[in-house]
Amino acid sequence: MANAPFSHEYTFPCHGTTTLKVLYTNSAASVEEWITNAEGSLDSSARKIVGLDVEYDKLSEDCKVLSRSNLYVHNLKDIQEIWRDPDKKKKLQGLKDVAGAIIDPIYFEMKDGFGRAEHRMWANPPPLPPKHLEYAARDAYATYEVYRRLDLFERGFFSLFKHPEKKRGRDW
Template sequence: MKVLYTNAAASVEEWITNAEASLDSSARKIVGLDVEYDRLRYIFVGFCTAEDCNVLSRSNHYVHNLKDIQEIWRDPDNKKKLQGLKDVAGAIIYPIYFEMKDGFGRAEHRMWANPPPLPPKHLEYATWDAYATYEVFRRLDLFERGFFSLFKHPEKKRGRDW
Protein backbone atom coordinates (compact mmCIF):
# COMPACT_ATOMS: atom_id res chain seq x y z
CA MET A 1 0.00 0.00 0.00
CA LYS A 2 1.18 3.51 -0.79
CA VAL A 3 -0.15 6.51 1.10
CA LEU A 4 0.54 10.17 0.44
CA TYR A 5 -0.30 13.06 2.73
CA THR A 6 0.43 16.38 1.05
CA ASN A 7 -1.05 19.54 -0.35
CA ALA A 8 1.77 20.01 -2.90
CA ALA A 9 0.63 19.35 -6.48
CA ALA A 10 4.14 18.27 -7.58
CA SER A 11 4.19 15.57 -4.89
CA VAL A 12 0.79 14.34 -6.03
CA GLU A 13 1.96 14.14 -9.65
CA GLU A 14 5.07 12.17 -8.62
CA TRP A 15 2.95 9.81 -6.48
CA ILE A 16 0.48 9.24 -9.34
CA THR A 17 3.34 8.50 -11.75
CA ASN A 18 4.78 5.93 -9.33
CA ALA A 19 1.34 4.43 -8.70
CA GLU A 20 0.73 4.13 -12.44
CA ALA A 21 3.98 2.21 -12.81
CA SER A 22 2.89 -0.15 -10.02
CA LEU A 23 -0.54 -0.63 -11.60
CA ASP A 24 0.72 -1.32 -15.12
CA SER A 25 0.79 -5.08 -14.57
CA SER A 26 -2.57 -5.18 -12.77
CA ALA A 27 -5.60 -6.36 -14.73
CA ARG A 28 -7.93 -4.26 -12.56
CA LYS A 29 -6.70 -0.78 -11.68
CA ILE A 30 -8.39 0.28 -8.43
CA VAL A 31 -7.26 3.33 -6.46
CA GLY A 32 -8.58 4.26 -3.00
CA LEU A 33 -9.64 7.92 -2.82
CA ASP A 34 -10.07 10.17 0.15
CA VAL A 35 -9.79 13.70 -1.28
CA GLU A 36 -6.68 13.06 -3.23
CA TYR A 37 -6.39 13.26 -6.98
CA ASP A 38 -8.19 12.36 -10.18
CA ARG A 39 -7.26 10.61 -13.43
CA LEU A 40 -9.83 9.49 -16.01
CA ARG A 41 -8.38 5.92 -16.48
CA TYR A 42 -9.03 4.61 -12.99
CA ILE A 43 -11.96 3.58 -10.86
CA PHE A 44 -11.90 5.88 -7.85
CA VAL A 45 -13.62 4.45 -4.82
CA GLY A 46 -14.73 6.10 -1.65
CA PHE A 47 -17.33 5.99 1.04
CA CYS A 48 -19.89 8.77 1.36
CA THR A 49 -18.01 10.75 -1.30
CA ALA A 50 -20.26 13.80 -1.76
CA GLU A 51 -18.19 15.98 0.58
CA ASP A 52 -14.90 14.77 -0.94
CA CYS A 53 -16.17 15.76 -4.40
CA ASN A 54 -17.35 19.11 -3.05
CA VAL A 55 -13.94 19.88 -1.51
CA LEU A 56 -12.11 18.91 -4.69
CA SER A 57 -14.44 20.98 -6.90
CA ARG A 58 -13.59 24.12 -4.91
CA SER A 59 -10.07 23.89 -6.36
CA ASN A 60 -11.31 22.90 -9.84
CA HIS A 61 -10.55 19.19 -9.43
CA TYR A 62 -13.29 16.81 -10.45
CA VAL A 63 -13.55 13.09 -9.85
CA HIS A 64 -14.55 10.94 -12.81
CA ASN A 65 -15.39 7.26 -12.73
CA LEU A 66 -16.21 7.40 -9.01
CA LYS A 67 -17.86 4.55 -7.14
CA ASP A 68 -19.37 5.35 -3.76
CA ILE A 69 -19.46 2.09 -1.80
CA GLN A 70 -22.23 3.44 0.44
CA GLU A 71 -24.48 3.67 -2.64
CA ILE A 72 -23.76 0.19 -4.03
CA TRP A 73 -23.58 -2.18 -1.05
CA ARG A 74 -24.84 -2.58 2.49
CA ASP A 75 -24.41 -5.29 5.08
CA PRO A 76 -27.74 -7.14 4.95
CA ASP A 77 -27.37 -8.26 8.57
CA ASN A 78 -26.80 -4.73 9.89
CA LYS A 79 -30.08 -2.97 10.65
CA LYS A 80 -28.57 0.55 10.92
CA LYS A 81 -30.24 2.96 8.51
CA LEU A 82 -26.90 4.54 7.58
CA GLN A 83 -23.89 2.23 7.51
CA GLY A 84 -20.38 3.63 7.68
CA LEU A 85 -17.14 2.32 6.26
CA LYS A 86 -16.34 0.62 9.57
CA ASP A 87 -19.62 -1.34 9.34
CA VAL A 88 -19.01 -2.48 5.77
CA ALA A 89 -15.28 -3.18 6.26
CA GLY A 90 -16.05 -5.09 9.47
CA ALA A 91 -18.54 -7.29 7.60
CA ILE A 92 -16.44 -7.85 4.46
CA ILE A 93 -12.78 -7.73 5.55
CA TYR A 94 -12.43 -8.49 9.26
CA PRO A 95 -14.38 -7.62 12.44
CA ILE A 96 -11.51 -5.47 13.81
CA TYR A 97 -12.65 -2.75 11.40
CA PHE A 98 -15.80 -2.26 13.50
CA GLU A 99 -13.46 -0.50 15.97
CA MET A 100 -11.50 1.63 13.47
CA LYS A 101 -13.10 4.89 14.62
CA ASP A 102 -12.89 4.17 18.32
CA GLY A 103 -11.17 7.05 20.09
CA PHE A 104 -12.25 9.69 17.56
CA GLY A 105 -14.63 12.05 19.31
CA ARG A 106 -15.86 15.45 18.16
CA ALA A 107 -12.60 17.18 19.11
CA GLU A 108 -10.56 14.73 17.02
CA HIS A 109 -12.91 15.11 14.04
CA ARG A 110 -12.48 18.90 14.12
CA MET A 111 -8.70 18.47 13.82
CA TRP A 112 -9.01 17.33 10.17
CA ALA A 113 -9.54 20.99 9.23
CA ASN A 114 -6.41 22.19 11.08
CA PRO A 115 -3.38 23.25 9.08
CA PRO A 116 -0.76 20.52 8.44
CA PRO A 117 0.74 18.47 9.80
CA LEU A 118 -1.92 16.11 11.09
CA PRO A 119 -1.24 14.29 14.36
CA PRO A 120 0.09 10.72 14.00
CA LYS A 121 -3.24 9.32 15.21
CA HIS A 122 -5.00 10.99 12.26
CA LEU A 123 -2.41 9.83 9.74
CA GLU A 124 -2.78 6.27 11.00
CA TYR A 125 -6.56 6.50 10.75
CA ALA A 126 -6.35 7.96 7.22
CA THR A 127 -4.14 5.03 6.21
CA TRP A 128 -6.62 2.49 7.64
CA ASP A 129 -9.48 4.37 5.99
CA ALA A 130 -7.80 4.35 2.57
CA TYR A 131 -6.87 0.68 2.85
CA ALA A 132 -10.33 -0.37 4.04
CA THR A 133 -11.96 1.54 1.17
CA TYR A 134 -9.63 -0.06 -1.37
CA GLU A 135 -9.97 -3.59 0.04
CA VAL A 136 -13.77 -3.46 0.39
CA PHE A 137 -14.20 -2.33 -3.21
CA ARG A 138 -11.60 -4.80 -4.51
CA ARG A 139 -13.55 -7.63 -2.91
CA LEU A 140 -16.94 -6.34 -4.08
CA ASP A 141 -15.57 -5.99 -7.60
CA LEU A 142 -14.22 -9.56 -7.49
CA PHE A 143 -17.54 -10.92 -6.19
CA GLU A 144 -19.53 -9.00 -8.81
CA ARG A 145 -17.34 -10.17 -11.68
CA GLY A 146 -17.56 -13.73 -10.35
CA PHE A 147 -21.35 -13.66 -10.24
CA PHE A 148 -21.69 -12.11 -13.69
CA SER A 149 -19.22 -14.58 -15.19
CA LEU A 150 -21.63 -17.37 -14.25
CA PHE A 151 -24.28 -15.81 -16.48
CA LYS A 152 -21.90 -15.12 -19.35
CA HIS A 153 -20.23 -18.53 -19.31
CA PRO A 154 -22.49 -21.11 -17.67
CA GLU A 155 -20.69 -24.36 -17.03
CA LYS A 156 -21.96 -27.43 -18.78
CA LYS A 157 -23.10 -30.16 -16.47
CA ARG A 158 -20.71 -33.07 -16.43
CA GLY A 159 -21.19 -36.64 -15.56
CA ARG A 160 -19.47 -38.08 -12.56
CA ASP A 161 -15.71 -38.21 -12.63
CA TRP A 162 -15.58 -41.86 -11.60
Protein backbone atom coordinates in the same frame (compact mmCIF):
# COMPACT_ATOMS: atom_id res chain seq x y z
CA MET B 1 -2.59 32.89 5.38
CA ALA B 2 -1.96 29.73 3.37
CA ASN B 3 0.36 27.03 4.65
CA ALA B 4 3.67 26.49 2.88
CA PRO B 5 3.63 23.36 0.68
CA PHE B 6 4.78 20.20 2.44
CA SER B 7 5.05 16.49 1.61
CA HIS B 8 5.93 13.71 4.02
CA GLU B 9 5.85 9.94 3.54
CA TYR B 10 4.91 7.57 6.36
CA THR B 11 4.43 3.82 6.58
CA PHE B 12 1.65 2.45 8.80
CA PRO B 13 0.40 -1.05 9.62
CA CYS B 14 -3.07 -1.58 8.17
CA HIS B 15 -4.15 -5.19 8.57
CA GLY B 16 -2.12 -8.18 9.68
CA THR B 17 1.25 -7.91 7.95
CA THR B 18 0.00 -5.38 5.37
CA THR B 19 1.51 -1.92 5.59
CA LEU B 20 0.63 1.17 3.61
CA LYS B 21 2.89 3.98 2.48
CA VAL B 22 1.08 7.30 2.97
CA LEU B 23 1.83 10.59 1.31
CA TYR B 24 0.72 13.42 3.59
CA THR B 25 0.79 16.60 1.53
CA ASN B 26 -0.88 19.86 0.70
CA SER B 27 1.11 20.18 -2.52
CA ALA B 28 -0.82 19.75 -5.80
CA ALA B 29 2.48 18.97 -7.55
CA SER B 30 3.16 16.09 -5.14
CA VAL B 31 -0.34 14.71 -5.70
CA GLU B 32 0.11 14.98 -9.47
CA GLU B 33 3.43 13.11 -9.23
CA TRP B 34 1.78 10.40 -7.10
CA ILE B 35 -1.03 10.00 -9.65
CA THR B 36 1.46 9.78 -12.54
CA ASN B 37 3.46 7.09 -10.69
CA ALA B 38 0.26 5.16 -9.87
CA GLU B 39 -0.86 5.28 -13.50
CA GLY B 40 2.53 3.98 -14.64
CA SER B 41 2.49 1.07 -12.21
CA LEU B 42 -1.07 0.14 -13.25
CA ASP B 43 -0.45 0.17 -17.01
CA SER B 44 -0.10 -3.60 -17.21
CA SER B 45 -2.83 -4.42 -14.66
CA ALA B 46 -6.11 -5.84 -15.90
CA ARG B 47 -7.99 -4.38 -12.90
CA LYS B 48 -7.18 -0.81 -11.96
CA ILE B 49 -8.42 0.05 -8.48
CA VAL B 50 -6.98 3.23 -7.00
CA GLY B 51 -8.07 5.05 -3.89
CA LEU B 52 -7.43 8.72 -3.32
CA ASP B 53 -8.77 10.21 -0.13
CA VAL B 54 -8.99 13.76 1.10
CA GLU B 55 -9.44 14.38 4.82
CA TYR B 56 -11.51 17.49 5.28
CA ASP B 57 -14.18 19.17 7.34
CA LYS B 58 -17.87 18.21 7.08
CA LEU B 59 -18.80 21.07 4.75
CA SER B 60 -16.98 19.82 1.64
CA GLU B 61 -16.76 16.56 -0.36
CA ASP B 62 -13.74 14.77 -1.89
CA CYS B 63 -14.59 15.55 -5.52
CA LYS B 64 -15.07 19.26 -4.79
CA VAL B 65 -11.85 19.51 -2.79
CA LEU B 66 -9.85 17.72 -5.49
CA SER B 67 -11.33 19.90 -8.25
CA ARG B 68 -9.95 23.00 -6.52
CA SER B 69 -6.50 21.65 -7.46
CA ASN B 70 -7.63 20.75 -11.00
CA LEU B 71 -7.83 17.05 -10.10
CA TYR B 72 -11.14 15.66 -11.35
CA VAL B 73 -12.77 12.36 -10.45
CA HIS B 74 -14.29 10.67 -13.50
CA ASN B 75 -15.22 7.21 -12.26
CA LEU B 76 -16.38 7.65 -8.67
CA LYS B 77 -17.63 4.56 -6.87
CA ASP B 78 -19.45 5.11 -3.59
CA ILE B 79 -19.34 1.86 -1.63
CA GLN B 80 -22.45 2.89 0.33
CA GLU B 81 -24.40 2.79 -2.93
CA ILE B 82 -22.96 -0.58 -3.99
CA TRP B 83 -23.34 -2.72 -0.85
CA ARG B 84 -24.70 -2.69 2.67
CA ASP B 85 -24.70 -5.30 5.41
CA PRO B 86 -28.11 -6.99 5.11
CA ASP B 87 -28.12 -7.78 8.84
CA LYS B 88 -27.96 -4.08 9.81
CA LYS B 89 -31.10 -1.95 9.92
CA LYS B 90 -29.37 1.37 9.18
CA LYS B 91 -30.06 2.72 5.70
CA LEU B 92 -26.62 4.37 5.34
CA GLN B 93 -23.73 2.40 6.72
CA GLY B 94 -20.27 3.74 7.28
CA LEU B 95 -17.02 2.22 6.14
CA LYS B 96 -16.52 0.60 9.53
CA ASP B 97 -19.80 -1.31 9.13
CA VAL B 98 -18.99 -2.51 5.62
CA ALA B 99 -15.32 -3.32 6.35
CA GLY B 100 -16.29 -5.09 9.58
CA ALA B 101 -18.70 -7.33 7.67
CA ILE B 102 -16.51 -7.99 4.61
CA ILE B 103 -12.88 -7.88 5.82
CA ASP B 104 -12.66 -8.45 9.57
CA PRO B 105 -14.83 -7.61 12.62
CA ILE B 106 -11.91 -5.54 13.99
CA TYR B 107 -13.02 -2.76 11.62
CA PHE B 108 -16.23 -2.26 13.64
CA GLU B 109 -13.91 -0.57 16.16
CA MET B 110 -11.87 1.52 13.70
CA LYS B 111 -13.27 4.81 14.99
CA ASP B 112 -12.93 3.94 18.67
CA GLY B 113 -10.90 6.60 20.43
CA PHE B 114 -11.99 9.36 18.02
CA GLY B 115 -14.31 11.65 19.91
CA ARG B 116 -15.70 15.00 18.79
CA ALA B 117 -12.46 16.82 19.59
CA GLU B 118 -10.44 14.42 17.42
CA HIS B 119 -12.92 14.69 14.54
CA ARG B 120 -12.69 18.48 14.59
CA MET B 121 -8.90 18.27 14.24
CA TRP B 122 -9.20 17.24 10.54
CA ALA B 123 -9.98 20.88 9.75
CA ASN B 124 -7.05 22.25 11.77
CA PRO B 125 -3.95 23.60 10.03
CA PRO B 126 -1.19 21.00 9.54
CA PRO B 127 0.41 19.00 10.87
CA LEU B 128 -2.07 16.32 11.86
CA PRO B 129 -1.18 14.17 14.87
CA PRO B 130 0.25 10.71 14.11
CA LYS B 131 -2.99 9.14 15.41
CA HIS B 132 -4.91 10.88 12.61
CA LEU B 133 -2.41 9.90 9.92
CA GLU B 134 -2.56 6.25 11.01
CA TYR B 135 -6.37 6.38 11.00
CA ALA B 136 -6.30 7.87 7.47
CA ALA B 137 -4.02 5.02 6.34
CA ARG B 138 -6.33 2.37 7.79
CA ASP B 139 -9.34 4.17 6.31
CA ALA B 140 -7.68 4.18 2.87
CA TYR B 141 -6.71 0.50 3.15
CA ALA B 142 -10.21 -0.52 4.28
CA THR B 143 -11.80 1.42 1.42
CA TYR B 144 -9.49 -0.19 -1.14
CA GLU B 145 -9.83 -3.70 0.28
CA VAL B 146 -13.64 -3.51 0.55
CA TYR B 147 -13.95 -2.34 -3.05
CA ARG B 148 -11.41 -4.92 -4.28
CA ARG B 149 -13.36 -7.71 -2.60
CA LEU B 150 -16.74 -6.44 -3.82
CA ASP B 151 -15.33 -6.26 -7.35
CA LEU B 152 -14.02 -9.83 -7.05
CA PHE B 153 -17.36 -11.10 -5.67
CA GLU B 154 -19.31 -9.34 -8.41
CA ARG B 155 -17.09 -10.66 -11.21
CA GLY B 156 -17.26 -14.18 -9.74
CA PHE B 157 -21.03 -14.03 -9.42
CA PHE B 158 -21.62 -12.74 -12.94
CA SER B 159 -19.13 -15.19 -14.45
CA LEU B 160 -21.62 -17.93 -13.50
CA PHE B 161 -24.05 -16.48 -16.03
CA LYS B 162 -21.43 -16.07 -18.74
CA HIS B 163 -19.96 -19.57 -18.32
CA PRO B 164 -22.60 -21.94 -16.93
CA GLU B 165 -21.25 -25.16 -15.52
CA LYS B 166 -21.09 -27.96 -18.07
CA LYS B 167 -23.42 -30.88 -17.49
CA ARG B 168 -21.54 -33.96 -16.34
CA GLY B 169 -22.27 -37.53 -17.33
CA ARG B 170 -22.95 -38.52 -13.74
CA ASP B 171 -24.63 -36.49 -11.08
CA TRP B 172 -23.49 -37.71 -7.68
